Every structure is written in structure tokens, then in C-alpha cells.
Amino acid sequence: MGSTIWVLLLAFSVQIYITTATTDGRDYAALRSLTDEWQNLPPSWTGADPCGDSWVGIECTGSRVTSITLPNMNLVGELSGDIAMLSELQQLDLSFNRELTGPLPGSIGNLKKLKNLILVGCGFIGQIPYTIGSLPQLRFLSLNTNGFTGHIPPTIGNLSNLYWLDMADNQLEGPIPVSNGSTPGLDLLIHTKHFHFGKNKLSGTIPSKLFSSDMELIHVLFESNKLSGPLPSTLGLVQTLEVVRFDNNSLTGSLPLNLNNLTNVHELFLSNNKLSGPLPDLTGMTSLSTLHLSNNTFIPSDFPSWLESLTSLTIMYFPLYHQIFRAFDLVQDHAPMMGSIKLQGQVPTTFFELPHLQAVELESNQLNGTLVIGTSFTNQLQVVDLRNNKISEFNDAGYNFEIVLVDNPVCMETGKTDKYCQLPSRKSLYSTPQKNCVSGSCRSSQITSPTCTCAYPYTGTLLFRGYTFAELGNTAPYLSLEQALMKFFQTHQLPVETVSLSDPRKDQFQYLLLDLSVFPYGADSFNRSGISMLAFAFSNQTFKPPKEFFGPYVFNGDKYEHFLDDARKLKNSSTAIKIGAGVGALVFFLLLMLAGIYAYRQKMRAERANKNSNPFASWDSKKSFGDSPQLKGARCFPFDELKKYTNNFSDACDIGSGGYGKVYRGTLPTRELVAIKRAQQGSMQGGLEFKTEIELLSRVHHKNVVSLLGFCFERGEQILIYEYVANGSLGDSLSGKSGIRLDWARRLKVALGAARGLAYLHELANPPIIHRDVKSTNILLDERLNAKVADFGLSKPMGDSEKGHVTTQVKGTMGYLDPEYYMTQQLTEKSDVYSFGVVMLEIVTARKPIEHGKYIVREVATSMDKSTSLYNLQEILDPIIGLDTDTIPHGLENFVDLAMRCVEEARTDRPTMGEVVKEIENIMQVAGLNPNAESASSSATYEDANKGTPHHPYGSKI
Template sequence: MIIMKMDLLPLNERINWSLRLMNPGCWVFLLVLLIQVLVISADTDPQDAAVLNSLASSWDNTPSNWIGSDPCGDKWVGISCTNSRVISITLSSLGLTGTLSGDIQSLNELQALDLSYNKGLTGGIPASIGSLSKLVNLILVGCSFSGEIPPEIGNLPRLVFLSLNSNSFTGSIPKTLGNLSKLYWFDLADNKLTGTIPVSDGNKPGLDLLTHCKHFHFGVNQLSGTIPSKLFNSDMRLIHVLFDNNNLTGSIPPTLGLLSHLEVLRLDANSLSGPVPSNINNLTKLAELHLANNQLTGTLPNLSGMTALSFVDMSNNSFDASEVPPWFSTLPSLTSLYLEFLKIGGQLPKSLFSFAPLQTLKLRSNRLNGTIDIGTDYSTSLELIDLRDNDISQITLGGGGFEKKIILVGNPICNQGGTDLQYCKISRQSTPPYSTPQNCIPIPCPSNENLSPNCHCAYPYTGTLYFRSPSFSDLGNATIFQILEDALKSSLLKQLPVDSVSLQNPFVDADNNLEMTLQVFPGGKDRFNEIDVSTLGFILSNQTFKPPSIFGPYYFIGEGYSAVRVVAPSSKSNRLPVIIGASVGGAALASLVTGCVVFAIRHRRKTRKLKEKNQSIVSWSRTKSSSSIPLLKGAKLFSFEELRKCTNNFSEANHIGNGSYGKVYRGILTDGQLVAVKRAQQGSMQGGLEFNTEIELLSRVHHKNLVTLVGFCFDQGEQILVYEYVPNGTLKESLSGKSGVHLDWKRRLRVALGAARGLAYLHELANPPIVHRDIKSSNILLDDHLNAKVSDFGLSKPMGDDTKGYVTTQVKGTMGYLDPEYYMTQQLTEKSDVYSFGVLLLELITAKKPLERGRYIVREVRVMMDKTKDLYGLHELLDPAIGLGTTLGGFEKYVDLAIQCVEDSGNDRPAMSDVVKEIENIMQLVGMNPNADSASASLSYISSSRSPVRHPYSNVGNFDYSGGVPPSELEPK
């Protein structure tokens, strides 16, 4: 029994017993016993070991530590195990060559198989793969597999992710794939598939049964026949339908209009004919519409009401001749309109050029005539107007002129002696539209290394990103690509040490994909090792990285990484005969060790809790300077065991939120206090510095509009923060409708005031002053009376006593809320928070994300604002839930304040104390008492009072109870 209990203890504790608590006579025996335990517990299941050795023998260029007979125990690169069984194989980008052996069928616990970006892998997929009944992810992107897709894949009941794109598969799409009822991602693009799209017929399955799938990516194949009307139905959740660059014929089925969730539709480059279904404008969530290069007829489709449309391309079809349709001027989200080689006549409306998001107009080879009047209020985003080969005789550029690119070659205005005019010439772009800039003075690198954006010489991991349907067309907009770089780096840093990422030469390829080169540079070393490379490939092949929504769906093709640093083989492999021999002897001596073990257990139990708590603080003092040790005023130090119990072992039932740091759980302390427990995951973005900063700052600042830190845990390698429980979740959730809390105009004013007061306290009453650096709607919590509480101080920065009024520091924050002056100069001041707060004020009245699909809320409000109109003419931008049918007293003053907060120069922005005063004045205008509670305890919700919408922080009734005070006694009073 004692030996069995010891097997269950962590390895480091067993070693501590042997080295610290045993006398020398016990050491030898206990070490022998440990060796025996290790050999027994580390062995790979014999069947799995045999399969992996079979794969190793059929492949060349396998990872360097694939030696020995114990893949799990020796931690083979790319192999993950649970209870001695192989559960995943992820070997992306490692240069493997060979074929996929049919022996893989014996890995009957396998859940994930990713062999992407190994161009040397050839041959077919063995039919026996259909025996892997627990397989969830099958990812073979960018290899050289060929032959037909085995219909046996349809026998995988748990398959969620099927990605076979960018290979050389032939034949038809198997009907049996319609059996994959849990499939979410379905990508067969860029192969040589033929035949028709299969749908169910009698007892035979088809793709119309995949009602849970969100992605049909079948582009760049040789599929033929019609798009079956039965393929689409109202039960489907599809958001991407990509059938471009095939040989599809017939008409577009009207059932397409039933896909109410659809966001991207690509049917371009086929041979489709007939009219576009009139119900296409039912697709109110559609953002990208590609119908170009077909043989479509009938009238030009009416796109009225499709307010989410940002990218429209219907060029090169056979639509009937028509005048400029009225919907040209009714698409508020439009960035790109491509209608070339059609028969559109008449004069373009001046209002078309004033859409704030508009970037590109391509109307070449139509019958447009008369005068083109750009006007004076044209979109500042507009970069290109291509009107070649029309009948335009005049152009009016407005009072200040139009400095962007206009092409009128082939029009009467140029044919009548105007060829010297700038718009009668076609200039070629000689330099790439974007390339990641160097953030320092370049230095020379060895010839076989590259210089990172941070000026470090290293070997980058390289590949190509393909965005299948971006919602923008201005490739010269550096901000867009910088946002993508930030998102990429942030995603990769969660799992790997990365110095920087670089994007080069974005362009639109022959398949109408936005293509660009990606380089990822290692952090703290000159090259990635084999595990790093495989992890990088998996993040990009498995779609773990989610790009900003304006870029749309993507895929990645990685290049070989020749500079890989090998992973040294486990020393266990070399000592296996010795270990086996020692373990046999150890078994005979185990009884002599028992007495030592009993002593160790008793001694350890007495001292463990005290020692662990002491180690938490001691580890801080050993690793940090004395000035960085947190000032713990009122914050309690919890043990990990205490927090594990209060959250019922961090059960999913108590899980209430996520973040880059990890997860948040609801908990009940032994005294009955309800708390929110934020547990950082290993390798999360919340590092030790942010953890330390938040503890120190929240321990010494106290204000009713700042979230209260109850305590923290720095125990057993965990980083956990414990806050007061704030029942109504985040402001972001309320504005999006997820929480069920209804925020009318007066409540939004109250929320704005509370957040402003919290910030003003940090700026002007804290000693030293504190800049939050990450003010956004997801960091504003709402209590049971809808009082706002500022939270998440991990990025906050004390300003010190420097008389300069700023500190120079690395830029931190969230895109969309980030102060552009701080971003450009790296000089942080309290006015940086004021800018973020101004964005928050605009988000409060619009309920729109600050930055989405290329639209920036600050710019939108500035462009649309008209002080001569009621509500400044912002009706279209405002959130209807604010109460547009009622009087919004003080609204104009509120907007003036928000615009003042987002002035480009920090000197032109008000101090937070002035912001507080102005919001208080606005509230008094509408008869509100600024010092009253935000709301009564009886909140109103969007749903009925009998069955309120359950929101993340009010689900007390579903608390996973495991002792302590009953949840019924913890309802808010």
C-alpha cells in the first residue's frame, strides 16, 4: 500500500524525500525503487510503440530523438501520450519524406494527426485510417499526398477538423463524408478533385447533412456539375462557402439565401449561368461577395439591405444592360466595389465617393458617362478609382482637389487631347505596398541568417499566408498589416518564445487570394528547435491563430526549416539496460525501504503547508530586487489547496470567463465570501511582471470604482489572483447583449461616470500616480447596482516622481483603444488613458467594436458628425438599445467630450478630473444625481423578469457546490 501511494505522488516530491529526509542508508534503496517506478510508468503501450517504429522506418528525416523503443518515455518530438497511449502526432514542417503507413490504424487512442508542410510525404491516405474512432483532428495541409480521398474517413464519428487542402488528391468528394456529424472545419481546396458535390439520396449520405459545419472550403479544384439546391438548408451554420476556381455550371440555387449565418461567399471563376437569386439580400451578415468571371445573366443583383457587405466583385459576367443601380449608395460598410466588364450606364452618384470605409472603386469597361464629381467630402480612405474605358467626358475634383489615384484612360476626357493629365496615365507601383519596418538601427548578419525587425540575427521560420477573402483592398495601409503582426505575435507568444514576426510583399494572386510572406524569428536564441518548428506549424495549420476579422479565412504553407536545432535524445534511452537491471534488484529490496518511506510521509505532511507558503514569498525575494517585491497591504496569501477547494477543483461548472492569461472561476471562500479566481495558464501572456504589478497596485489602491483584490496565490508554480466577485460581468458583454443587462442612456452615463472616477483616482490621488494602459470595455466590470469597476491592472505603470510628466516605455495596450501619440513616441502619460477612455465613450453609445473590418469608430464618428443636426447626425451609428425613441439629454455634450478625449495631441485632451466634472454636469441636465447608486437591486433584463437571461457573473444558481456556505445564502442582498 505504501509503495502504491508513493507512485501517485509527484516525482519531485519523491526525489525530495530521498535526498533531504532520508539517512544515507535509505538513499540507495529508495533510488532503486524510484528507478523501478519510472521504468514501469514511462513505458509506451507495446502496440503503439510498434506502430511509431513502423512509421519511423517508412520515413526519412525523422526527428533527431526518434530512437529507442519508448516514444512516450523518451518524449519523442511531436508525440503526446496519456497513460502510456499515443494521443497525438504533430510533426509539421519537419521535412519528412516517405508515405503514410497503414499501420497507423492500430493507434486506437489517437485524437490528432498533423503532418502539414512536409512536401516529401507522398502516396495515398491508407483506407485503414477510418479505424481511428477517436480522431478529432486530421490535418495534412501542404504535403504531396495523391490518389482518392478514402471514403473510410466518413467512419470517424468524432472528427471536427478535416483539412486536406494543398495536396494532389484526385477523384470525387466521397459521399460518406456526410456522416461526419461533428465536423466544423472542412477544407479540400487546392487539389485536383473532380465530379459533383455530393448530397444525400435515400440511404446514402451527402454534404447537406453537415449541419454543424461552418466552413466549406472547396476552391481551386476541378469540380463540375451544378451546385445542388439540396446542399443548403436553414439548419446549416455555414459562415464560409468557398467554391471558387472550379468548373461548376448551372444556376446559383435559391436555397443559398437560407444560410442566415453566411459571412463569405466565393463562387467566382466558374461557369455559372442564369440570374442571381433575388433572395440573396436575405444574407444580411454577408461581408464578402465574389461572383466574378462567370456567365451570369439577368439583371444586376439588388444588394439593398446587405449592410454588412464590405467587398463586392461581380465583374466579367453577362448581366443585362442597366443604369447605375440605387443600392450603390446604400452599403454603409463598403470598402471595395469591383464591377468591371459589365454594361452599367449612366452617371455615378456623388454620394458614392463619401462612404467613410470606401477604399477602391473598379468600374472599368462599362458605359458610364457624363461628369464624375468627386466632391469635397470624399472618403479619406479612398485610394483608387479605376474608370478606364467608359464614356466619361468631364471630371470635378472639388475645391481642394483629389490627391488619390484616378484612372480615366480610354475615356473621351483623355482621348480628346488630355493625355498629359495625371489621370490619363497608368503608373506602375515599383515597390511592395508593405514590408515590416526595422525598429532599430540595422546591423550586419552572417550570410545565412536574417535580420529580425528588432535587429537580431537569426534563422526565421518562413512560409506564405493566403487570405482567401479579405474585406479590404488598400494594400498600402500600414496600420492594417501592423494589426496583423501584433495579432500573430501575441498568438505565437502564448506557446513559444518569439522575438518578432515580419510580413513582406502583400499582393493579390491569380486565384484572388491576398498572399504575403511570413517570417517568425526566435526569441533569446538564433534558431528554433524541432519542437518549436512543429509547434509553429501546428498553430497555423490547426487555425489556432485567429486573424483580425478584416482578413477573413486563411491558410498557410510553411517552408522547410533547414537550420533546425536538434533535440537531444533522452538519456533514458541510453541507460535502459542498466535501469532494467537495477529495477529487478530494487524489487527485492523494496521491503527495506518501507520504513524510510513511512518516516518521510509523516515528516512531509507536518511541514508541507508551512513550507509551501514560505517558498512563495522566498522565491520572490530570491528572483526579484527588493524594490519589486509586492507591497501586500490587505491582500491575503492563499495556498493552492485553498483555492482548489473553493472552486471545486477548478470545475468547468464554475468556469465564468477566459483571457490571454488563462481562465476565471467562481469560488466560495470558507467564510462564505463569493470571489472570482483568475488562474494563469502555463506559458500565458500574463508573465511574472504583470502578476507582480497587479498584486502590488491593487494592494495599495482602494476606491469603489476599482475592483478589489482579495488575495493571491504563488504556490506550486501557480499564479492566481483572487478578486471580489462582480455579478454583472463586463461592460463589453452588456453592450453586445450577451449578459442580458439592458443599458439605457441614463445607465450608460452612470457607467461612464464610475469608470471616469476610478481613472481619476489612479491619475490624481494614487501616490505615485498610475496609468492603467489598458482601458477597454472588457476591463470595466458592473456590480449588482451597475456601478462600474475598473479591472485588470497587469499592464499598469506607476509614473514615479519624474517632473517630465511622462515615462518612456514599451508600448502596451489594445489596438483600437491605443493612444496614437503613445504608439508613435513610446512616451506614456495619463493622457494615454484619456484617449482610451474617449474610445470607450464612443463604444458606449454605438455598441460597436472600436476596430473591426477596417472601420475605426473614432474616424467613423468624426466623418459622420454634423453639429447642425439632431444627435449630431449620428443616428445610423448609435446602438438602438440606448433608447433612440426617447430624449437623450446632454447627448451632444457627451459626444463633444468623447471627441475632445481622442484628440491627436495629448495636450489637447482634458484631465480625467475634468472628464468626471463634465459627465456629472451632463447627468444633472437630465435630472440625475451623480452621487446616487447606479441602479436598484432589481435590474431589468432584455428577457422577461421571470426568466432573465443568465449572464456570466450571475449564474450563482448553477454554482458547483462542494461544501462551505450553501449557494442559496450567497444571493446578492
């Protein structure tokens, strides 16, 4: 009895779960598309309700997914273009998933509500799509440390709300884009605080237009690129700047004098360029703490007196040869000499009295005379490195900081043993101390925390692009950083016990690297939510390091393999197996009977409910046709197969789009090409209407009508599969977009083919069909330029009870829309005739129906003069028509006459499509063409209920 109750309760809970699911169906389908592409998914990603089932990293507002934060989840795969279906998404963070590769889909530009796009430290490749500039609310754009190539999309200049822009450490190349006429550029980002573009391959000069006094930039980082030319003087207009890096480029010329205006800059890196002229006077840069000017071609000069005015100066780094903290015997990188940059004369004693000075590195200059440091030097001074100069005397007063005078005359006496004449030995660098922990007390794969607990910490590398301290062994900055980290974690209630910092070092790019370990609180490892929150704090720059020591940074999280929830799931699974094995034999038979009875009853109930609500429930999808619906030739395609045919609906297969959604080119296993039309959210029909449409179109078979091959009705999708028509649309050819030139004979042939297709729909289809959206973009051209009528999304079948007309909601495309249908809402076949008449006028003019406020029908009617050659339409006609002949195109006047009859105001004055076919055939025969031979828009879609009395759609003002 207890087992029976248990089974019933289980089944009841499943029913409740299904009926109370909250996630929007389209959002669920999008997330499922991601799961199809990704491996190593979080274990919580199960069930049909991501919002209600608390999928890790998924946050919802109501039923809509608004945030995906999955940094450091070890995801493997590519980002599906179906991400664009999450129309309410505001935040996407997939950082530190290094095996998340492939291109960034262009459809990401459809996420109009996205505010944060953070993909730090992934494996994305290819060009950054230009659609990235179509995200009006974007504030954070972090694409750094990937493999992106190509140019910086100039469309980024459209992101007027952007705060943070980081594309560093990629393979981007080409010039820095700035605005030019209608083309946007980075100079338009006046409210952006951060430009981070270091470690790329950007080239060309730095546009002077890039900077202006309106900008609010704090960080401008273009280090380690291939930029050339001068540093523009407009840089000095951005008085909000704090960190400027243009080192490791090929900049030339003198530095602009107005750099003095940058009173807030505290870090200036210009080393390893080809800058020339005199040393700049930087007296006005009163906040400057770090100055790197080495490896340039400045004119030799005496020791600059203005240096003594920089009271905030911490590091004076000006050796002739670039060398990375040689005082600590770290990795050395001798860059080639760029010319005879030589500081001359004596170093003034007063220079060492600067209150914040920590390091003076002036190797390989021509400083001479006696070095006098005196007794009033700052107590923060840690190193004075003047090796390879011409200093002849020095009185060592037993200073407690490091002095290096190797390769100076003062040290060249035989047998000289003074400490300052020896290269310094490596000092022990910083590592967070432990509290007398017993070594070997943890398992081999665990690490001992500073508080002696054994755990699996979250680790990574903090990379600082700016810093204001000199000695790597100095403990003060690291202690301050540790305290800031712990305060942040505690304030944000993150499950952190303690942190550990170690191995401070510098690389060849003058970045400071620091290893970080974060230890979990109350357990030996983090769960996935904990790792996600920790990684997000760094990827989203929520954590701010102490400003007095550290500048801009980036974090690279290591792979984490000891998720607590994964381990618990495995342990619980093992325990459940043991328990189940022990008691299973006792209750197996009873449970099997009860479950079978219950499952059978539920199946019958579900089938009845499904049959009532799902029009496909009783249809065998394995057959090409069946009793319901009645299909001829079309079949049902599984969604997974369509994904394979379109390379997961990739942008490379995108061949068109509209209000309904997108059309993709697909390749069947037979190598046959197909066009796959996928409806988007908001444009989908009900299931019954969709079934009616495919049933109708499956019975349409004519050489001038695009054939429906199949459909898909899974996972909330509505997809139609058509034959692939190779040469695009008539509209593309008339506009020149397709590159296909249509002479007069070909245009007549296309018009005849389209007319025959429409006549078939009106007169021979069963039931007759009114297309309702005839336009040049819905007339496709195959490989032999035969016309095929396409896109039946608005089509309307005419039943026996609807002979003459049917009253219906007005749908169609403005410019082609029948004004009588618009005014009366009464639809007839003559509405298609009117639209086709507009297409005929397009054929002879190559103009859009509505262009610059002018309606093509009115323009032709106003200009027509039948008493003159070509009806006085020379200014309107497409000049291409007559390129192959010196005479008037045969039959053109008759063609225009027919078109104007088709667009008569009253439907009773218009011909039928059958009559249109006959007249075009006659025009071709008069022109000496065989009508049966094989041939080698800004308009907006209109759909309105037209409440009240409608006005004429093409009045005097459009």
C-alpha cells in the first residue's frame, strides 16, 4: 500500500511539474539548441523548465531568460546562432571556457536588449561580426584573449551606451576605424571609459579624429601593435585619461606638447617606438607615477630638470636598452637600439628626494661625474640602477636600498669588490605566508590554504596592464590586494575562506602577472554556482583592485575540475544504486505492475488530449502523405536533420530574411540544395493554421511555382523546406544586387513565367489560391532564369463558399498592395493582378514601388504620353533595357499598357491573370520571341486590422 502511494505521489508530482513549467517555449528551444552544441554541461541542466528548475547560470524574469553566466564551466563546442532567439537576454558571460570555439554568430546582433557581452579567455575565432554594432543597450563588450581576426568593426561606433570596450590579445589587424560620413567609428564612443586594444596587429597611423575633448576615456591601451606615424595631438584633449599605453609600436615624430594637459594620467608607456625630437617636458603631468620612454630616438640631453616637479613619480624607467627588471634577474628581452638616446651630465641629488620615488632605472646612458644620493632621499626608494654609464665617483653611505653601478668607471678598478659593483642576485619574491601548516597532510591533488585547510582552490592569473610600484618583492601591494579581495568576497557573500597570491613576475609586454588561488569556505571544493560567481566577479570587472598600486587588469581563470555538485551527484548516484540493489528485489514486481497500469492510463489520457490539441497527433510522419493532413510530395523533416543540413543554422548558410524569420541554404545527404525557411518568434501561426498551409502548398505543382518539399513542426519550431532556386530574386537582379543583367527579352520571359505561375494558382489549383504578397522579391530565378513564384506565408485559399471575394484582414506589402482591397478588406484574385502590374512597372523601370516618397504607378501615369515615342517615359525607363539594341525594345509600349490596366483602381477594370498571360505571349511573338522557349525594397510589409475608415494607401503623400 505504501509503495502504491509512493508511485501515485511520484506521478502526481511529475504532472504538477509539467503543468507549472514557466520558461517561455522559444527560450527553452534556444537553450536546448545550445545544449545540442555544448559538451560538459552543468548537471542541473535537465528538465523542461530552465527558469523553474534553477539551471546553473540561467536567470529569468518571469518566464523569459534574461541572463546566461557560465564562466569557467569547461564548456566545449560552439555558440549556436539560435542564441538570437533569447530576445529578452540582457547578459551573456561565457568567459574562461577555452574550448568554446568557432566564429561568433552574426545573429548575436538580434539581441537588442543585451547589456553585457563578456567572452574573455575563450577560443573564438574568425571576424567579429559587424552586427555587433546593432546592440543599442550594450555597456560591456569584452572579447579579449580569443583568436579573433580581421578588422575592428566600425559599427562598434554605434554603441552609444558602451562603457567598457576590450578587444586586447587577439589577432585583429588593419587601421583603427573612425567615422566618415555615414560610416561610424570609435571616435563616436564619447561616453566609453575604456579602450583596450593591446596585443593585436593593428596597423597604420593613429587617426587624429580618434580623440576629442568630448570623450570621457580613462584607459587608452594600444600597446604591442604595428601602429606607425606620430602620436596625434588630439590625445592631449582627453583630460579624463589616467592610463596611456602606446609602447611596442613603430610610432615616429615628436611627442605633442599638449601632453602636459593630461593632469590625471598616472601611467604613461611610450617605450620601444621610433619617437624623435627633444625629450618632452612633462611638467604639467602632476599625477604621473610611472614613466616609460626607453628605446626611442630622442635627441641627447642633460638630465631633465622637469623630472623633479613630478612629485607623484614612482618609477623612472629610461634605459637605452629595454630590459625587464634586470635587478631581480628575471627574464630579459634586449630590444635593438633605436638611435643614440643618451642622457648626459649628473643626476641631481634633489631628484632622489621625490616623495614617492621607488625605482630609478637609467641603464646605458652617458650620465657622468659623481653620484650623490645624499641623506634626504625618500624612504620608499628601493633600487637605483645606473649600470653602463660614465659615473666616476660614488660615496657609499651604507644605503639600505639596492644600487647598481656595474660597467661604470667607478667600478672598473682592478679588484673592486663593493656591493654596488656586482650584479644583484635574485631576491625571494612574494607568496602569501601559511600559518605553520604541516606539510604532506593533504591528499596529493589538494592544496594547503594559508589557514592550513586542504582544498581544491579556484586558481588563475591576474594580469595587470598598469602598476605603480617597483620592487616585486615588496609585500605592501600584495597585502593590500589580498585584503581588497577578501573584503569584496565577504561583502558579496561569496563562499570564500581565504586567498593566496604568489609568483609576481613581469613579461615581455611589461605586464605584471600574479598567481591567485581562492579557497572555498565550509567545503573542500566549490560548486558550479560558486565558480560562476567568482569568475563573473573578474570577467565583469566587478572586483576593483587597490587603485594606489594597480591599474587595469584582466583575469585568466584556470580550468576547474572538482565541482562539489558533480562530486555529490556521483556519490549520491552510487549510494542510490546500492540502496536500490538491496530493496529492489522486494518491491520490483509490485512497482512494475502499478507503474505499468498508471503509465497505460496516462498514455491513453495524453493521447486523447494530444489528439484534441495537436493537429499532427494522429499523423504518421514517416509517410510522404496520409489521411491527415493530405500531403502530396512533402514530408516531415526532423529538426536535428535540418540543423545538420544548415551547419546548425549558421550565418554562412543565411540567404535571406524578413518579418517571418530567416531562409537558410541547406544540403541534403543526396547533395540536393534546399531553401529552409525558419519562422521566428512573433511570426509563427497556430498549429492548425500551419498544418493547413503545408497541406495546401503540398498540392501546388507547377514549373513556375516554387515547390514545397517538406516541413518541420518540432520543439516549437515552424520550418518549411522548399526547392532551392539558385539565382536569387527578380528584385535582386533589377537592383544589380545579384550581378545578373536582364535584357528586354529576358525580362519578358521572366514576366511571362511569373504570370503563368499566378494564373495556375488562381485557375487550376484546388482550391484556388490568392498569393496576397506578389512582389519582385517573391519571384525567384532558377539557374536558367526561369521565374518561380515563392513565399506563400500570406496566401489565402478560396473555398466554394467564397467565390467572388473573401472579407479578411488586410495583409501584403505597401507599394504592391491593391488599394481597393485596402479600402474594402475584400480580397479577390484581382488583388494579385494589381500587385503583378506593379512588378511589371518595376521590370521596365528597375525602380522600387515607393522610392523617395514617389509611387511608381503615379509616376508612370503622370509621365505617360501615348502620342510620343516610348510614351515619353525615357527618364523613368531602365537604360539597361536598350543596351543591346539601337532601336526601341519591341513591345515595350504594349507591355506598359498592360501593366497600367493591371493597376486600375477598380478591380472590374483589371484583366485576369489568364488574360495577362495571353497578352504577354502576344507581345513576345510580335517581338520575334518564342514564349515557350527555355531561357537561359524599401517597401514595408503591411498587416493591419484597418479599424475605422481607411484612407487610400497611395494618396498624394506617402
